[in-house]
Amino acid sequence: xxxxxxxxxxxxxxxxxxxxxxxxxxxxxxxxxxxxxxxxxxxxxxxxxxxxxxxxxxxxxxxxxxxxxxxxxxxxxxxxxxxxxxxxxxxxxxxxxxxxxxxxxxxxxxxxxxxxxxxxxxxxxxxxxxxxxxxxxxxxxxxxxxxxxxxxxxxxxxxxxxxxxxxxxxxxxxxxxxxxxxxxxxxxxxxxxxxxxxxxxxxxxxxxxxxxxxxxxxxxxxxxxxxxxxxxxxxxxxxxxxxxxxxxxxxxxxxxxxxx
Numbered sequence: 001x002x003x004x005x006x007x008x009x010x011x012x013x014x015x016x017x018x019x020x021x022x023x024x025x026x027x028x029x030x031x032x033x034x035x036x037x038x039x040x041x042x043x044x045x046x047x048x049x050x051x052x053x054x055x056x057x058x059x060x061x062x063x064x065x066x067x068x069x070x071x072x073x074x075x076x077x078x079x080x081x082x083x084x085x086x087x088x089x090x091x092x093x094x095x096x097x098x099x100x101x102x103x104x105x106x107x108x109x110x111x112x113x114x115x116x117x118x119x120x121x122x123x124x125x126x127x128x129x130x131x132x133x134x135x136x137x138x139x140x141x142x143x144x145x146x147x148x149x150x151x152x153x154x155x156x157x158x159x160x161x162x163x164x165x166x167x168x169x170x171x172x173x174x175x176x177x178x179x180x181x182x183x184x185x186x187x188x189x190x191x192x193x194x195x196x197x198x199x200x201x202x203x204x205x206x207x208x209x210x211x212x213x214x215x216x217x218x219x220x221x222x223x224x225x226x227x228x229x230x231x232x233x234x235x236x237x238x239x240x241x242x243x244x245x246x247x248x249x250x251x252x253x254x255x256x257x258x259x260x
Contacts, residue, residue, distance in 0.1 A: 003235040007032030010083040011232065014038045014066050014123060015093030017048035019192045020142070020221055024090060024185075027225025028232060029057035033088065036079050038062045066093050066119035069126075076126040085134065088232045089127045091120035092142045094160075101155040109156040116160035117167065124171055128180065137180040138232050141168045143243050147186055148251060165243055172241030181240045183231045188247025190219040211256070214249035 006028060016025040016037040025035055035052060037059055039045040045061040052059035060082065064075045079086055094116045097108050120141050131137025146158040147165040165184060172182040189209045191199060198205050199218060210216055227246050230236050245251050 004229055004233045005032055006088075006229065006232060009033045009087040009232070010036060010079075010085055011088035011090065012036045012038065012079060012086050012123075012127065013090040013092055014119070016090070017041070017044040019194065020187055020190060020224055021090070021092040022048060022051075023221030024092065024142075024224050024228040025059075026052070026055070026057070027222070027228050028088065028090075029055070029059070030225070031229045031233070033232070034083065035059035036062060036083060036086070038064060038066065038075070038093065040065050066091075066123050067114045069122050072122050073126055076123070076130075080130055086127050086130060087136070088138045088140070089123060090140045090142065090228065090232075091123055091164075093119060094142065096154060096157045098153045099156075100153050104155060109159075112156035113160050113163075116157065117163045120164055121167060124167075124182070128171070128175060131180050132175065132178045135179045137175075137178075138236075139171065139180065139182040140228060140231050141165075141182070141184040143168070143184040143186040145186055145188055145245065145247055145251060147184075147243060148245075168243065169241040176240050181231070181236060183236070183239060183241065184243040185224065185227050185231065186243050186245040186247065186251075187224060188213065188219055188245065188250050190221055190223070192221060212250055213247070214253055217248065219246065219248060 011028045011033040013025040015021045017039045029035055049059055049061050062075050064071045066072055097112055124139055141164050143164050144161040147161040150158055168182055168184040224246055227244055
C-alpha cells in the first residue's frame, strides 16, 4: 500500500546493530527505506551491516557517540551529504543500569540520562534543522513502559524514559508547523539476547511477565516493525506527540492475582 511505502526514504537508526533497533531497522528496509545505522562499536556495526547487506538492504554505517554534540553534528552533516537527505530518525540507542536508588552513584545516573535522554535531544536537534528546511520529517523516540511506570532498581532509566516521553511531546508541539511528526514507541518486555537468561521455565521473572501480559507471552522483536513503519510513513501524517506502547496489553490492565 502506498501509505506505508518507504521507497526513496532515508532512515537513520541509532544503535541499530542488534536487538529491537535492528528489528525496527529491518522493518523499515523491508518497506523500502535506505538505512544509515549508528553505533559506538566498530565490530557490532560491521556484523550488522553484513547482515543487512545479506538481506539485500541498502545500509551504511557510522561510528559516533550520540551524546557528543560536536561529533554527532559532523556525522549528521556527512549523512546528509552522502544520502542527500534524512527523512526518518529513530532515536533507539540507549543503556540501562540496574542499581537501587540508594546505592546509585550520581555519575551512573548522569550517564544513563545522557545516553537515553540527552542523546535523543542532540540527534533530534541536529537532524531537525535539516527537516525544518525541507518542511518534512519523521522522528521516532524509543521510549519504554518505564515512561509511565516505576520499577525497582531502574531509577535513572525510568527518569530518562519519562523525560523522553515529554521531549517527544514538546518537539511535536514546536515542529508540527514544519510538517514534522515526532512520536514515540514504548516497547514492553521482548525476547532479546539480553532477556534470554531469564526467559526460562521456573524463573520467577519469566513467570511474572507471562502472567502480567494479557497476551501471555514475551514480545518478539519483529512485533515492533509494523509500528516503526507506520510512524515513518504517510499513514501517520496527522499523528503527532503520541507514544504507542507495544506491550501485549500490560499497561491496559491492573493485572490479576497469582494462580488465577
